Amino acid sequence: MDPKYQAVADALRRDIAAGVYQDGETLLTEAELKIRFGVSRQTVRQAIALLESDGLVIRRRGSGTYVSHGPRKRTGVVQVGVITTYITDYIFPSIVRGIESVLSTENCMMSLSATYNHTSRERVLLERFLESPVDGLIIEGTKTALPNPNIALYEKLWERNIPFLFINGFYPQLHHSTHVVTDDEAGGRLAVESLAAKGHTRIAGIFKSDDMQGHLRYQGFSAALQGLGLPVRDENICWFTTENKLTFLGEGTGKAFLSRLRGHVDALVCYNDEIALRLMDALKEAGLSVPEDVSLISFDNSAYAGICTPRLSSLSHPKDEFGRIAASKLLKMISGEKETSSVMGWQLVARDSIRSR
Amino acid sequence: MDPKYQAVADALRRDIAAGVYQDGETLLTEAELKIRFGVSRQTVRQAIALLESDGLVIRRRGSGTYVSHGPRKRTGVVQVGVITTYITDYIFPSIVRGIESVLSTENCMMSLSATYNHTSRERVLLERFLESPVDGLIIEGTKTALPNPNIALYEKLWERNIPFLFINGFYPQLHHSTHVVTDDEAGGRLAVESLAAKGHTRIAGIFKSDDMQGHLRYQGFSAALQGLGLPVRDENICWFTTENKLTFLGEGTGKAFLSRLRGHVDALVCYNDEIALRLMDALKEAGLSVPEDVSLISFDNSAYAGICTPRLSSLSHPKDEFGRIAASKLLKMISGEKETSSVMGWQLVARDSIRSR
DNA sequence: TTTCATAATTAGTACGTACAACTATGTTGT
DNA sequence: ACAACATAGTTGTACGTACTAATTATGAAA
Numbered sequence: 046m047d048p049k050y051q052a053v054a055d056a057l058r059r060d061i062a063a064g065v066y067q068d069g070e071t072l073l074t075e076a077e078l079k080i081r082f083g084v085s086r087q088t089v090r091q092a093i094a095l096l097e098s099d100g101l102v103i104r105r106r107g108s109g110t111y112v113s114h115g116p117r118k119r120t121g122v123v124q125v126g127v128i129t130t131y132i133t134d135y136i137f138p139s140i141v142r143g144i145e146s147v148l149s150t151e152n153c154m155m156s157l158s159a160t161y162n163h164t165s166r167e168r169v170l171l172e173r174f175l176e177s178p179v180d181g182l183i184i185e186g187t188k189t190a191l192p193n194p195n196i197a198l199y200e201k202l203w204e205r206n207i208p209f210l211f212i213n214g215f216y217p218q219l220h221h222s223t224h225v226v227t228d229d230e231a232g233g234r235l236a237v238e239s240l241a242a243k244g245h246t247r248i249a250g251i252f253k254s255d256d257m258q259g260h261l262r263y264q265g266f267s268a269a270l271q272g273l274g275l276p277v278r279d280e281n282i283c284w285f286t287t288e289n290k291l292t293f294l295g296e297g298t299g300k301a302f303l304s305r306l307r308g309h310v311d312a313l314v315c316y317n318d319e320i321a322l323r324l325m326d327a328l329k330e331a332g333l334s335v336p337e338d339v340s341l342i343s344f345d346n347s348a349y350a351g352i353c354t355p356r357l358s359s360l361s362h363p364k365d366e367f368g369r370i371a372a373s374k375l376l377k378m379i380s381g382e383k384e385t386s387s388v389m390g391w392q393l394v395a396r397d398s399i400r401s402r
Numbered sequence: 403m404d405p406k407y408q409a410v411a412d413a414l415r416r417d418i419a420a421g422v423y424q425d426g427e428t429l430l431t432e433a434e435l436k437i438r439f440g441v442s443r444q445t446v447r448q449a450i451a452l453l454e455s456d457g458l459v460i461r462r463r464g465s466g467t468y469v470s471h472g473p474r475k476r477t478g479v480v481q482v483g484v485i486t487t488y489i490t491d492y493i494f495p496s497i498v499r500g501i502e503s504v505l506s507t508e509n510c511m512m513s514l515s516a517t518y519n520h521t522s523r524e525r526v527l528l529e530r531f532l533e534s535p536v537d538g539l540i541i542e543g544t545k546t547a548l549p550n551p552n553i554a555l556y557e558k559l560w561e562r563n564i565p566f567l568f569i570n571g572f573y574p575q576l577h578h579s580t581h582v583v584t585d586d587e588a589g590g591r592l593a594v595e596s597l598a599a600k601g602h603t604r605i606a607g608i609f610k611s612d613d614m615q616g617h618l619r620y621q622g623f624s625a626a627l628q629g630l631g632l633p634v635r636d637e638n639i640c641w642f643t644t645e646n647k648l649t650f651l652g653e654g655t656g657k658a659f660l661s662r663l664r665g666h667v668d669a670l671v672c673y674n675d676e677i678a679l680r681l682m683d684a685l686k687e688a689g690l691s692v693p694e695d696v697s698l699i700s701f702d703n704s705a706y707a708g709i710c711t712p713r714l715s716s717l718s719h720p721k722d723e724f725g726r727i728a729a730s731k732l733l734k735m736i737s738g739e740k741e742t743s744s745v746m747g748w749q750l751v752a753r754d755s756i757r758s759r
Numbered sequence: 760t761t762t763c764a765t766a767a768t769t770a771g772t773a774c775g776t777a778c779a780a781c782t783a784t785g786t787t788g789t
Numbered sequence: 790a791c792a793a794c795a796t797a798g799t800t801g802t803a804c805g806t807a808c809t810a811a812t813t814a815t816g817a818a819a
Binding site for chain 2: 771772773774775780781782783
């Protein structure tokens with residue numbers, strides 16, 4: 046037979062599960078329970094200790110024992126999980142620094158992990174965060190242009206009442222999710238218009254096919270071309286993916302795209318600085334010089350952009366600020382506030398990779 | 403004042419940490435403890451309950467209370483805390499990436515925080531990690547050349563059986579701590595010898611005064627000068643700190659040091675690339691050119707070193723590897739193995755900042 | 760109505776006692 | 790030599806009492 050304190054704890058567990066007690070309300074004092082169950086106060090305390098270690102109730106000296114039947118328990122330190130595609134490369138250090146700068150002022154700890162843009166890793170990470178729960182998550186979507194196989198896990202986060210927020214890319218399948226993103230469609234337009242303003246008319250583009258950013262930048266790109274009455278040729282568009290980004294310029298369609306440039310194209314819109322750098326190498330290899338033969342514009346304004354030769358003209362967004370906004374938004378969500386999504390604009394940082402015609 | 407059961411628990415934790423009790427052996431019965439501490443058996447039980455929930459002891463009814471002095475049970479997800487001075491600047495992204503690459507293959511989560519080289523922040527972080535415990539910690543020491551005010555917290559980690567490991571710098575006050583560091587004394591010697599090999603004899607140095615790395619590099623620096631029969635002049639040494647690193651070259655002793663260089667000094671050993679870059683700016687300002695007027699060698703071989711003009715000759719250590727070694731060592735410590743410290747060597751990456759005389 | 764002091768209420772700490780359940784060990788009987 | 794039993798020692802459960810510390814409610818005073 047179970048000991049009495051076990052029996053009392055079980056009875057209380059059942060009551061709590063059945064919803065006998067309201068959420069934040071105090072419904073059971075030790076004195077009352079002592080009478081109700083006909084046991085000593087010590088035994089009641091022993092039972093409640095079990096519930097407390099399960100996180101079902103919270104005891105507050107002088108006040109009462111509260112059923113924490115619902116959302117969050119906010120015990121001192123707030124645990125925030127951050128899932129990005131990469132941690133320490135490219136523009137991510139800046140974003141992470143922004144996030145950290147906000148979290149460090151609050152009483153927060155940041156658990157950082159990387160997906161390397163693989164949904165399989167995203168799945169593993171989400172499962173870990175579900176197993177040892179956090180108070181909130183900041184997530185950079187993985188391959189957001191493709192149907193995401195981990196939607197069920199995100200819905201589990203919803204059920205567990207763990208707030209989460211997307212940065213850079215999010216999943217359209219998940220309705221009403223909050224996100225902090227750049228206005229990539231507008232960015233695509235701005236890139237084309239910046240080139241057109243310098244007299245370029247034959248404009249090609251390289252885009253990433255598995256990210257929503259790639260699709261949107263392409264969308265803005267082609268919309269702007271149409272708006273300016275410039276031709277949109279399929280053969281002037283080159284697509285790459287996470288998996289072939291290191292090699293696509295040297296093989297298959299990428300190689301064909303490159304060899305077609307001379308004489309057909311004045312300017313190129315690049316998905317981001319990382320690819321722009323690879324492209325510049327490939328162009329040099331092919332005997333084309335930037336910006337004399339081809340002008341170049343890209344996205345992100347990473348540290349590389351100001352360093353390479355020629356220096357890259359690149360669209361910029363405030364990366365630290367980006368992280369700070371995301372972090373403070375998430376903290377508000379954790380404390381129960383509703384938050385709406387933010388969309389941030391791009392600004393051209395003009396350098397040497399665009400030539401006037 | 404702490405309640406008695408807390409005091410008893412703390413005393414027992416200390417004893418266990420100090421190795422008073424053998425591992426599997428039962429060494430403490432409630433009756434004995436009751437007499438030893440002069441408290442009631444209930445109070446003893448309350449204390450032991452704390453130890454048990456920490457996994458330090460195991461109670462077996464009818465048998466005794468056993469010190470489980472060994473590895474803690476690896477239940478599911480392993481939480482690893484990482485405390486560095488900075489997260490996203492300089493060489494830290496590489497180190498963090500190394501750590502992450504190991505942790506991600508195991509079932510680990512990484513909680514990342516930065517001290518910005520302030521012991522007050524180190525204190526806050528350690529308190530947080532004690533409050534919501536992790537399975538292990540990788541810590542970069544803060545101002546390791548100065549007496550550390552948070553030693554008591556580190557000893558608490560010992561008592562709690564939470565393994566921790568230092569990288570880059572550690573605290574000599576903490577005996578028998580494990581660390582993964584570079585051989586800074588040898589580095590200091592190598593820097594001087596590399597300059598001397600190019601014919602430099604009048605060699606000055608800039609070092610950080612609040613890190614042990616600074617002291618050791620200086621130690622190797624001056625030992626090498628003496629070994630080569632070269633003069634070691636105090637006025638050829640410039641010290642800076644975390645707090646004045648942005649400004650010291652423009653004021654006070656730093657300014658005086660700079661203005662003394664011309665005509666008195668052939669070559670400079672710099673604490674690291676970050677300071678070397680600032681120095682190069684200051685030298686240009688002062689009308690001195692590198693390497694024509696002054697040769698320069700520094701430490702860390704950061705990404706900057708290959709980019710700036712002139713490109714910096716810098717001592718290098720494998721930063722990713724550094725993080726990987728630290729992480730896998732910690733994981734072994736978490737599973738109960740004893741680990742010894744590692745010291746890694748430096749290798750000169752020669753570029754353009756050293757001129758032959 | 761606000762402010763402040765006080766009382767009442769509630770959980771936390773600490774001690775004590777008694778007995779139950781279990782384990783280890785030694786003793787006895789076969 | 791082996792099994793059954795008894796016993797001492799250990800932790801677990803349960804109750805009781807008394808007091809402390811924190812919070813909340815109350816009521817008087819301003």
